[in-house]
Amino acid sequence: MLSYEKTDHIARLTLNNPPANALSSTMLNELADRLDKIEKDQTIKVVLIKGEGRFFCAGADIKEFTALQQASDFEELSKQGQRLFDRMENFSVPIIAAIHGAALGGGLEMAMACHIRYASENAKLGLPEMNLGIIPGFAGSQRLPRYVGNAKAYEMILSGAPISGKEAVAFGLVNKALTEDVLFSEAEKLASMIAEKSKPAIQRIMQLIPYANTTAFADGSNAEAKAFGEIFGSDDATEGIQAFLEKRKPIFTDK
Numbered sequence: 001m002l003s004y005e006k007t008d009h010i011a012r013l014t015l016n017n018p019p020a021n022a023l024s025s026t027m028l029n030e031l032a033d034r035l036d037k038i039e040k041d042q043t044i045k046v047v048l049i050k051g052e053g054r055f056f057c058a059g060a061d062i063k064e065f066t067a068l069q070q071a072s073d074f075e076e077l078s079k080q081g082q083r084l085f086d087r088m089e090n091f092s093v094p095i096i097a098a099i100h101g102a103a104l105g106g107g108l109e110m111a112m113a114c115h116i117r118y119a120s121e122n123a124k125l126g127l128p129e130m131n132l133g134i135i136p137g138f139a140g141s142q143r144l145p146r147y148v149g150n151a152k153a154y155e156m157i158l159s160g161a162p163i164s165g166k167e168a169v170a171f172g173l174v175n176k177a178l179t180e181d182v183l184f185s186e187a188e189k190l191a192s193m194i195a196e197k198s199k200p201a202i203q204r205i206m207q208l209i210p211y212a213n214t215t216a217f218a219d220g221s222n223a224e225a226k227a228f229g230e231i232f233g234s235d236d237a238t239e240g241i242q243a244f245l246e247k248r249k250p251i252f253t254d255k
């Protein structure tokens with residue numbers, strides 16, 4: 001589900017879970033295990049993440065949602081994703097996300113936990129959870145405003161509509177938008193530039209920049225996980241997920 005390769009101090013992770021590279025619980029576990037291994041390997045200076053197939057990642061595995069029952073199951077799923085993405089954000093090795101096609105829901109939440117994002121110009125980046133009658137659960141409600149500001153975050157989350165890679169640059173959500181044919185080679189170039197730097201210097205930078213974070217973020221993430229669990233008890237969440245699986249428009253009743 002997660003391919004791995006290492007050359008020239010660069011670790012390359014490829015999400016390979018067709019058709020959508022969805023973040024199933026297995027994928028989340030594989031990512032966590034791989035981070036453990038990367039952290040122990042002192043020769044790795046930078047990590048590059050991309051997706052196989054048509055897009056980067058379409059988010060949490062909606063098909064797995066139907067197997068969960070209680071609010072507490074969903075709260076735990078939310079916490080599992082949040083723990084993983086906090087770990088990525090605070091990782092001692094820089095992580096670059098190369099986003100083509102789409103980074104939606106958990107896929108964007110994961111990309112936002114990376115340190116640098118390159119996207120294809122026409123990639124769709126968004127948090128479409130409200131189209132399913134649910135809300136973001138992997139800390140998207142906390143990380144998105146940090147990058148794009150509150151007004152744009154409200155618009156993106158409440159409308160569920162994605163923005164393009166080009167627009168994402170304008171709002172500070174991604175570093176660069178590139179045509180799809182050069183996206184991966186440009187991300188590789190950046191990784192090579194970082195891989196040429198001193199590992200201890202890289203490590204210090206990785207320790208220093210997170211000081212800019214505040215404790216309110218953790219409080220917000222906790223509140224998000226609780227709300228994520230609660231929202232799954234609603235009729236609209238059941239309807240939204242069912243409608244997605246049946247490929248039809250959901251009929252929400254606001255309950």
Ligand SMILES: C/C=C/C(=O)SCCNC(=O)CCNC(=O)[C@H](O)C(C)(C)COP(=O)(O)OP(=O)(O)OC[C@H]1O[C@@H](n2cnc3c(N)ncnc32)[C@H](O)[C@@H]1OP(=O)(O)O
Pocket residue numbers: 019020022055058059060061062063078081102104105106107128129132136137138
């Ligand atoms: C805490 C975190 C919560 C979340 O992350 S909730 C999930 C948030 N993400 C979404 O809501 C995205 C949902 N997916 C889409 O909007 C669309 O899909 C895409 C834009 C990614 C692609 O659209 P198109 O090119 O028209 O393809 P297609 O026929 O809709 O999808 C291809 C196959 O991929 C499956 N799929 C797409 N996203 C997910 C997903 N997130 N989880 C599980 N499966 C997914 C579909 O069902 C289908 O599968 P089949 O070919 O078997 O019909």
